[in-house]
Amino acid sequence: MSTIFDKILDGEIPCHRVYEDEHVLAFLDVGPLSRGHTLLIPKERKAQIHELSDEAAAAMGRVLPRLARAILAATGATAYNVLQNNGGAASQVVEHVHFHIIPRYASSGLGLVWKASLLDADEAGRLVAGLREALAQD
Amino acid sequence: MSTIFDKILDGEIPCHRVYEDEHVLAFLDVGPLSRGHTLLIPKERKAQIHELSDEAAAAMGRVLPRLARAILAATGATAYNVLQNNGGAASQVVEHVHFHIIPRYASSGLGLVWKASLLDADEAGRLVAGLREALAQD
Numbered sequence: 001m002s003t004i005f006d007k008i009l010d011g012e013i014p015c016h017r018v019y020e021d022e023h024v025l026a027f028l029d030v031g032p033l034s035r036g037h038t039l040l041i042p043k044e045r046k047a048q049i050h051e052l053s054d055e056a057a058a059a060m061g062r063v064l065p066r067l068a069r070a071i072l073a074a075t076g077a078t079a080y081n082v083l084q085n086n087g088g089a090a091s092q093v094v095e096h097v098h099f100h101i102i103p104r105y106a107s108s109g110l111g112l113v114w115k116a117s118l119l120d121a122d123e124a125g126r127l128v129a130g131l132r133e134a135l136a137q138d
Numbered sequence: 139m140s141t142i143f144d145k146i147l148d149g150e151i152p153c154h155r156v157y158e159d160e161h162v163l164a165f166l167d168v169g170p171l172s173r174g175h176t177l178l179i180p181k182e183r184k185a186q187i188h189e190l191s192d193e194a195a196a197a198m199g200r201v202l203p204r205l206a207r208a209i210l211a212a213t214g215a216t217a218y219n220v221l222q223n224n225g226g227a228a229s230q231v232v233e234h235v236h237f238h239i240i241p242r243y244a245s246s247g248l249g250l251v252w253k254a255s256l257l258d259a260d261e262a263g264r265l266v267a268g269l270r271e272a273l274a275q276d
Contacts, residue, residue, distance in 0.1 A: 016262045018269045028262055031254040036265060049220060050206035061199015066276055068188035068224070074268030079225025082187060083250075086206070087217025090242040091250050104228040111251025112221075112229050116169040124154045124166055127174060130212030131156045138204055 005041050005096035019067060023059030026067055029100065034108040036075035040067060040099040047095040048086040060099065067101060077103035081110045143179050143234035157205060161197030164205055167238065172246040174213035178205060178237040185233040186224040198237060205239060215241035219248045 007013040009025060016028035018038055029037040040063065044056040052060075068080060083100040085092040102110045145151040147163060154166035156176055167175040178201065182194040190198075206218060221238040223230040240248045 016257070016266050018266060019273055028257055028265060030257045032257055033252065033254055035261070036269075038269070048206075050203050050210060052203045054200045054203065057203050058196040058200035061202070062192050062196035064199070065188050065190045065192065065195050066273065068186075069276055070269045070272035072188060073272035074265060079227035079230075081224070081228045082222040084220040086219070087242065089217035089244075090219045090247065091252070092217075104225065106227075108253070108255075109228065111253065113249025113251065114171065114229070115246070115249065116171055117246075119154070119166055119168045119170055123173070127166060127212060128154050128156060131174075131176070131208045134208035134211035135157055135204065138207055 001095070003094050003096045005094055005098065006045060009041075009043060018070070019063065021059070021063070023056055024063055026063070033110055034103045034105055036071045036077060036103045038067065038071060038101045040064070040101065042097055046097050048092070049084060049097050050086070052097055064099070064101075071101055071103060075103050077105060079104040083110060139233070141232050141234045143232055143236065144183060147181060156208070157201065159197070159201070161194055162201055164201070171248055172241045172243055174209045174215060174241045176205065176209060176239045178202070178239065180235055184235050186230070187222060187235050188224070190235055202237070202239075209239055209241060213241050215243060217242040221248060
């Protein structure tokens with residue numbers, strides 16, 4: 001299924017291009033939460049980050065510091081959130097991996113609702129065992 | 139200044155270790171937003187992602203797909219958010235770069251407040267010019 005980001009990658013839809021290299025493309029979000037809200041996408045066409053190749057994911061990570069520095073320099077922002085949603089239940093809208101880089105200003109930016117619990121030790125033991133087993137079998 | 143994550147890296151404080159390699163460490167968040175909430179940190183000691191070396195940032199990116207797959211497999215979750223906060227105004231608490239990987243379930247996970255605007259074309263032009271200039275000078 002072709003997403004709007006595929007169409008941007010194919011040049012069928014224009015974008016406000018910020019950065020591009022062999023592996024990634026960065027452009028302004030047309031529905032920004034704040035001034036300078038930028039999207040970073042891989043050229044590899046995967047919906048969610050657990051589907052992405054190690055190489056594409058590394059290329060995404062590699063460019064984040066540089067992009068963040070540019071956003072801070074160009075906007076004057078001093079704080080920002082990096083967000084990447086996977087699945088409709090987690091607020092993903094476009095089904096192509098994307099990182100949001102969202103400057104935080106006094107009155108605009110990403111709002112977070114943080115309802116933390118306390119990690120139970122038994123539960124932690126079970127989780128770590130399950131996670132390590134899954135990693136070993138990957 | 140030594141953060142709690144430095145103490146974890148130094149072995150002074152225990153953690154529920156999920157994954158470790160030359161560049162990164164992943165462990166359970168002791169104040170989880172949902173079951174399986176995991177933190178991924180670089181061994182490079184920087185407060186915010188714009189300060190991180192390209193290599194450390196690439197290593198963080200590279201392991202994200204694998205960690206996400208393990209979290210989905212171990213928890214049964216099908217949606218999740220990846221979040222990285224920079225600066226107190228952006229809800230950063232521990233001043234050492236960290237990615238949150240937060241499974242989303244029906245009744246727990248990360249809450250987002252999304253107050254989007256519409257990108258103005260003139261503003262977009264100014265932003266892109268500023269961002270490209272900043273990238274060129276980096």
